[in-house]
Amino acid sequence: GVPILLHIVFFQAAASPPTSNFLLLGPSGSGKTALTTLLEAKSSPLSKKTHTTHTSQTSTLVSVSLPPTVPTASNRYRSVNDPSLKEAQRNPIRYRVKDTPGHGKLRTTQGIAQLQSMSVAKDAAHKLRGVIFMVDTAALVDEAVLRDTASYLHDVLLVLQKRELNKSSSKRLSEIPVLVAANKQDLFTALPPGSVKEKLEAEIDRIRKSKTKGLLDASADPGLDNDEDVLGNDDAQGTFSFNLLQVEAGIKVDVVGGAVKDDPAEEFGSGVRRWEEWVGMCL
Ligand code: GDP
Numbered sequence: 001g002v003p004i005l006l007h008i009v010f011f012q013a014a015a016s017p018p019t020s021n022f023l024l025l026g027p028s029g030s031g032k033t034a035l036t037t038l039l040e041a042k043s044s045p046l047s048k049k050t051h052t053t054h055t056s057q058t059s060t061l062v063s064v065s066l067p068p069t070v071p072t073a074s075n076r077y078r079s080v081n082d083p084s085l086k087e088a089q090r091n092p093i094r095y096r097v098k099d100t101p102g103h104g105k106l107r108t109t110q111g112i113a114q115l116q117s118m119s120v121a122k123d124a125a126h127k128l129r130g131v132i133f134m135v136d137t138a139a140l141v142d143e144a145v146l147r148d149t150a151s152y153l154h155d156v157l158l159v160l161q162k163r164e165l166n167k168s169s170s171k172r173l174s175e176i177p178v179l180v181a182a183n184k185q186d187l188f189t190a191l192p193p194g195s196v197k198e199k200l201e202a203e204i205d206r207i208r209k210s211k212t213k214g215l216l217d218a219s220a221d222p223g224l225d226n227d228e229d230v231l232g233n234d235d236a237q238g239t240f241s242f243n244l245l246q247v248e249a250g251i252k253v254d255v256v257g258g259a260v261k262d263d264p265a266e267e268f269g270s271g272v273r274r275w276e277e278w279v280g281m282c283l
Helices: 002-014 032-043 083-090 106-119 143-165 193-218 242-249 270-282
Strands: 021-025 060-065 094-099 128-136 178-183 253-257
Touching: 021 032, 021 106, 032 060, 032 094, 032 128, 032 270, 106 128, 106 143, 128 143, 128 270, 143 178, 143 193, 143 242, 178 193, 178 270, 193 253, 242 253, 253 270
Parallel strands: 021 094, 021 128, 128 178, 178 253
Antiparallel strands: 060 094
């Protein structure tokens, strides 16, 4: 009787509804819709469902599954002979991705607003496990695109930093790591992830320095204390880096290259594998 009982318990655990939420942010054109469409197609390869390209005015929530061969934080040492791998093949781990419009004004009302509400949610159904910030690495050579992308990412990181600073009052909040999904690596004009990271860091540094200056100029008003409005804490003299942000504010940012577009020589959807591995490590 015992093995059967165990099996039932295990099955129920694996078949429970998805509760891990990821928020998908980034400028429009970076590939967010393409990614959700691909993840959905990968999750149900038989239905070949092509997600109708939604009007990018609202957020959409899709439930997708993690490929069984992608390790998670809890099973990362699992061997190929482990029976739990077979179980995972039958009952893949599911997670939810919330796609948000990345266009100009909608960012504040949709993307940032979603982040603000989801990042403080404590109940399992709404709790945020991670943020995926998509970047078009072929468009980043354009100064205007770089500035726009970096300022959106800056605002995202600032929300997370404020959350960290206010944590003492609500201790039960866990960390929310950020994946910068350096998309479109299939294009030969794409910047490699290392230089995407450098460019974003340098641009965010410029943004926060000019913000600090603005705040100093405005501080003729002694009632104003906007310290927490500056990314990377008080010392804006130093150069901003994601590493510094992790040390100072406990926010982990990883820049990982990938492509939603399939390489015909590779397995379907393999261009997003390293992002799925990042998701797995959050689960
Ligand atoms: P969104 O505005 O962020 O939702 O961006 P979309 O998903 O609509 O993608 C914008 C454009 O980029 C579309 O034409 C996609 O086909 C294209 N695209 C998305 N991902 C990739 C990729 O990895 N490589 C290439 N070459 N094009 C991509």
